[in-house]
Amino acid sequence: MLSPEKRACWQALQRQAITLTPQEKVQGGDMPGDTVRITAPVCRRVEKLLPHLAAKLEEKYGEYIPAKLVIAISGGSGSGKTSGAVALREALAQVGLTGYVLSGDNYPRRVPEHNDEERLAIFRSVGLKALLAAGAYTPERFAALQSLQKAGTDSDPQQCEAYPWLHIYQQGGRAALAGYLGQVAEQDYDALNEVLAQFRAGVPTLWLKRMGRKEWERWYEPKDVADVDVLLLEWTHAGSADLKNADLKVFFNSTPEETRACRVARSRDAGADSPFVTMVLEIEQALLNRRACDADLIQNSDGTMIDTAACAAAQGR
Structure with missing residues (x-):
């Protein structure tokens, strides 16, 4: 004491x-x-x-x-x-x-560079699964999504105006990130x-x-x-x-x-x-x-x- x-x-x-x-x-x-x-x-x-x-x-x-x-x-x-x-x-x-x-x-658990990569990988991989599970995945949509990913705008909500199906992708990815950020996995x-x-x-x-x-x-x-x-x-x-x-x-x-x-x-x-x-x-x-x-x-x-x-x-x- x-x-x-x-x-x-x-x-x-x-x-x-x-x-x-x-x-x-x-x-x-x-x-x-x-x-x-x-x-x-x-x-x-x-x-x-x-x-x-x-x-x-x-x-x-x-x-x-x-x-x-x-x-x-x-x-x-x-x-x-x-x-x-x-x-x-x-x-x-x-x-x-x-x-x-x-x-x-x-x-x-990871250095910033790799943690940033992990966060992005979680968002994108689970987002794709969400599209698939909703029956909203098509090769044409993936081609559009890939262009958005390369531009770094696939997480931008404003893109949903041009691509309404993108909301499913973003919602799935956000939910996955919420289970990772600040948790014991991170x-x-x-x-x-x-x-x-x-x-x-x-x-x-x-x-x-x-x-x-x-x-x-x-x-x-x-x-x-x-x-x-x-x-x-x-x-x-x-x-x-x-x-x-x-x-x-x-x-x-x-x-x-x-x-x-x-x-x-x-x-x-x-x-x-x-x-x-x-x-x-x-x-x-x-x-x-x-x-x-x-x-x-x-x-x-x-x-x-x-x-x-x-x-x-x-x-x-």
Whole structure:
């Protein structure tokens, strides 16, 4: 459990107002070469989050806050998870608590290049099966579909106006993707759960997975966490029920439009505004919205909080 000194640090977080300063090119999470920009809106967002975070910890643990705490921050790609986690790390440092930002993007089963290929293969192969099962497949339609696939527009809903049968293909492919995105077939939850469990148990050194964008860019690095008080996991899927060993789960709410704009602005992926990526983000956002009410705290980009009970009620849960 906490030492008296560390307990005083958490109490300070509850009592005093924290003011954060915008910063350029701050060390982000542990993705290779990851730096972030902490803007004024991000600072204000985290400042508003802090009292709710402290209150939720007090509600959950009282005086018995764990000495090694895991806070999981989830949200859509581009929702501000990384910059928010880094700003939270800076805020914790102001009261004497040491944080480390861990990126869940190091724990998919496939490197991004191959995962993108797998997503597209699932969409297209199951879409074709859906056409066949509906009795809507013909050689002529396949020829048209192949042209759309080569152009990268077979996932574009607007194409259904010219090809009404394409809706069957898209619907089948979307359903298959919904069963893959963020699920155990795509993400290695077991490996990440083990890392979190080791941290909470007080293991002084964690061997953390690193992943680049190519198949040969997989490795492990030791991280000394003996003096780390809070492990801040930032990850799209940190709100999944398959993720264990998180003490608090925070969901950063965002719209698909905000997500897509952020992805395009930072140019992380080629074709960030393509029809297929747009579709993936829509499916992913629907999944995240269903998971949101399972979080301990839900926050909008402007810093306002969403009541988790109201969120659950809106979903009929």
